[in-house]
Amino acid sequence: MRYNQLEINKKISESLKGSGNKPVKKECPFCKSVFEVNWRKRDQTFCSRSCNITSRNLDSKLNEKHRLNISIGVSNSYRRGKKVYGVYLSGMIIMV
Ligand SMILES: [Zn+2]
DSSP: OHHHHHHHHHHHHHHHTTTTOOOEEEEOTTTOOEEEEOGGGTTOOSSSHHHHHHHHHHTOGGGHHHHHHHHHHHHHHHHTTOOOOEEEETTEEEEO
């Protein structure tokens, strides 16, 4: 009896946590640490936001000129007194 109840509780808690799928183990291509992501985030590549951003920074020599242009644009707006909010995404600054 008691065993059954425990099994049921376990099943319920698994289904609440994400369709009973187990967390996925991945290796961060940047810092090489092994991390777990839950099933719904299994497409995640890096262990953390900072690894993601840092790796993109190091990997974006090709984009450098482009990024520089954006940075100049943002800086100019800022100097003209415009409030500037930028989000760093996919190797460039996206204005929001
Ligand atoms: Zn990492």
